[in-house]
Amino acid sequence: MRSSEASKIYFDRAADELDLSDNMRLLLLTAKREVQVQIAVETDHGEIATLIGYRVQHNNARGPMKGGLRYHPHVDLDEVRALAALMTWKTAVVNIPYGGAKGGISLDPSKLSTRELERVTRRFVDAIHDLFGPDVDIPAPDMGTSAEVMAWIMNQYGKYHGFSPACVTGKPVEYHGIPGRNEATGRGVGSLTIKLLTRLERSVPRATIAVQGFGNVGSHTAQFLHDAQCRIVAVSDAFGGVHKETGLDIPELLRYSSEHGGRIDGFSGGDPITNAELLSLKVDVLVPAALGGVLGKGNAASVNAAVIVEGANAPIEPEADAVFLERGIIVLPDILANAGGVTVSWFEWVQNRQHYQWDIHRVREELDRILGEAFEQVWHLSTSRKVTLRTAAYMLGIGRVGRATVLGGIE
Ligand code: GLU
Numbered sequence: 001m002r003s004s005e006a007s008k009i010y011f012d013r014a015a016d017e018l019d020l021s022d023n024m025r026l027l028l029l030t031a032k033r034e035v036q037v038q039i040a041v042e043t044d045h046g047e048i049a050t051l052i053g054y055r056v057q058h059n060n061a062r063g064p065m066k067g068g069l070r071y072h073p074h075v076d077l078d079e080v081r082a083l084a085a086l087m088t089w090k091t092a093v094v095n096i097p098y099g100g101a102k103g104g105i106s107l108d109p110s111k112l113s114t115r116e117l118e119r120v121t122r123r124f125v126d127a128i129h130d131l132f133g134p135d136v137d138i139p140a141p142d143m144g145t146s147a148e149v150m151a152w153i154m155n156q157y158g159k160y161h162g163f164s165p166a167c168v169t170g171k172p173v174e175y176h177g178i179p180g181r182n183e184a185t186g187r188g189v190g191s192l193t194i195k196l197l198t199r200l201e202r203s204v205p206r207a208t209i210a211v212q213g214f215g216n217v218g219s220h221t222a223q224f225l226h227d228a229q230c231r232i233v234a235v236s237d238a239f240g241g242v243h244k245e246t247g248l249d250i251p252e253l254l255r256y257s258s259e260h261g262g263r264i265d266g267f268s269g270g271d272p273i274t275n276a277e278l279l280s281l282k283v284d285v286l287v288p289a290a291l292g293g294v295l296g297k298g299n300a301a302s303v304n305a306a307v308i309v310e311g312a313n314a315p316i317e318p319e320a321d322a323v324f325l326e327r328g329i330i331v332l333p334d335i336l337a338n339a340g341g342v343t344v345s346w347f348e349w350v351q352n353r354q355h356y357q358w359d360i361h362r363v364r365e366e367l368d369r370i371l372g373e374a375f376e377q378v379w380h381l382s383t384s385r386k387v388t389l390r391t392a393a394y395m396l397g398i399g400r401v402g403r404a405t406v407l408g409g410i411e
Helices: 003-018 022-029 077-093 114-128 147-161 181-199 216-227 250-259 275-279 318-326 340-354 360-385 389-408
Strands: 033-042 048-059 065-071 100-105 137-141 208-212 231-237 240-243 271-273 282-288 304-309 330-332
Touching: 003 022, 003 077, 003 318, 003 389, 022 389, 033 077, 033 114, 048 065, 048 077, 048 114, 048 137, 065 077, 065 147, 065 340, 077 100, 077 340, 077 389, 100 137, 114 147, 137 147, 137 340, 181 216, 181 282, 181 304, 181 330, 181 340, 181 360, 208 216, 208 275, 216 231, 216 250, 231 275, 240 275, 318 330, 330 389, 340 360, 360 389
Parallel strands: 065 100, 065 137, 208 231, 208 282, 282 304, 304 330
Antiparallel strands: 033 048, 048 100, 231 240, 240 271
């Protein structure tokens, strides 16, 4: 199923509950602007490489459009379009004053040198610098991009528009970034997991957790939940994973991964496990924190978790979502579960615009408060309307965007 078809299914379910008209649905689903640009660069070997860059600006009813920039071989317009809409609902669920956008370039960052990545990034900014900016659309890191990439974006944008640190978030702390942005998505996934377990009257200490993906989101989620006394029984990345029923030593694994180019296969503190095996482990919580679409109709029946927390964007296909509902597996949806990243992006943007600096304590405190409030609102809507947490989150987000659209008017 195409990414945009999958996200429309979730949208329509909530729109039905909200009794939205067809005209309103079309207005809310249609992106404001979709851009596709050519990025021609010279490789380190003096050859010409031509890439395609996308930016989809979905909706700005509640504020400037906001969302990450993804560098991955699977990137295409349809995926970026679906992810841009997810950002609109995500910023609305946590009630921060943004709309939604997403960008991407189809490339494999591991196959490019740092200098090549920098050239690609700067050429992309050259092509779209008039279309984004602090009051229009603010990019940020996503899969395959990092704080370093964000620094190049700010620097290149500044060549056209002058000093504008708020044109992009997720920058290095030493270059106009904010402490706590790097950990924010994983911290949010972890703290919301604890809130959900508590609401479900399940024990947090010793709860068993499996995390698929050990990139930015997965590693910080594992660290946070390890610190909260949970047992991280398995983690994996694209190359394989490790499993230990009594709980992995996460600080040790983090050390291993930083010494092995980010890889975790070969870690001696556990037994090897494949991604497919990890997804079917009997655990309290499964956190898919890597690619989209990893749980589909082919493997939904083999999932043995009580709770699934979507660390990644769109890891569950609608067919699998239906299976989980039928089997009583509780799903905490991406637009709430991984909203910690964009929330701290907002703090960074506010800080940049005020030429002020926040410390890590303030960042964590305000992040926890915002996510906590959003969780309670989604939980309440889910129980009062007898809908899943996903439908409740979409109802909350779509309702807010719809109201702002009506209040602003379309004349
Ligand atoms: N890429 C992240 C997401 O999907 C963060 C976006 C942002 O900080 O703007 O939520």
